[in-house]
Amino acid sequence: MATYVTVDDVDTKLGAGWEGTGDKTRAVLDANTWLTAKRVRLSDPVDDDVVMAGALLAQEAANGRLYADTDGAVKRERVRADTVEVETEYQDGAQxxxxxxxxxxxxxxxxxPKTNGVTILKRL
Structure with a gap:
C-alpha cells in the first residue's frame, strides 16, 4: 500500500479534532488503502489535491463512512397512506x-487512471 497522506498531513489540512471519536491512525490507514485501491498516481512529493482528498477520506473513515456497511440497492418501494404517496426506485447496482x-x-x-474498456494490443 502506498502512503499518500499521514496523520500530520490531515492535522495540517483539517485542524485539531478532525477525527471526532475515531482513531486517527486507523482513519489514515483506511484513506491510504482507499487511494491505493483506486490506483491514484503517486508522486514525490504527493500533489496537494491528493493530500487534501486523503485528508477528507481520513475524516470520512474516522466517522465510519468510508468503509461503511451498505444495504442492497432498493429496486422499488412504494408507500401509500390516504392521499400521501412515496415511491422510490433505484437502478440496479446503485449505491x-x-x-x-x-x-x-x-x-x-x-x-x-483513464479506463474506457478498450485495450489495444500490438503485435511485436
Whole structure:
C-alpha cells in the first residue's frame, strides 16, 4: 500500500479534532488503502489535491463512512397512506454516496487512471 497522506498531513489540512471519536491512525490507514485501491498516481512529493482528498477520506473513515456497511440497492418501494404517496426506485447496482465522497472523486479525477474498456494490443 502506498502512503499518500499521514496523520500530520490531515492535522495540517483539517485542524485539531478532525477525527471526532475515531482513531486517527486507523482513519489514515483506511484513506491510504482507499487511494491505493483506486490506483491514484503517486508522486514525490504527493500533489496537494491528493493530500487534501486523503485528508477528507481520513475524516470520512474516522466517522465510519468510508468503509461503511451498505444495504442492497432498493429496486422499488412504494408507500401509500390516504392521499400521501412515496415511491422510490433505484437502478440496479446503485449505491448511496455522500457529498464528501463526490468532492473527493472530483479532486482525484485527474489522478485516476483513464479506463474506457478498450485495450489495444500490438503485435511485436
Amino acid at each position: 448511496a454516496q455522500t457529498g464528501a465522497l463526490s468532492m473527493i472523486s472530483d479532486l482525484l479525477a485527474t489522478y485516476l
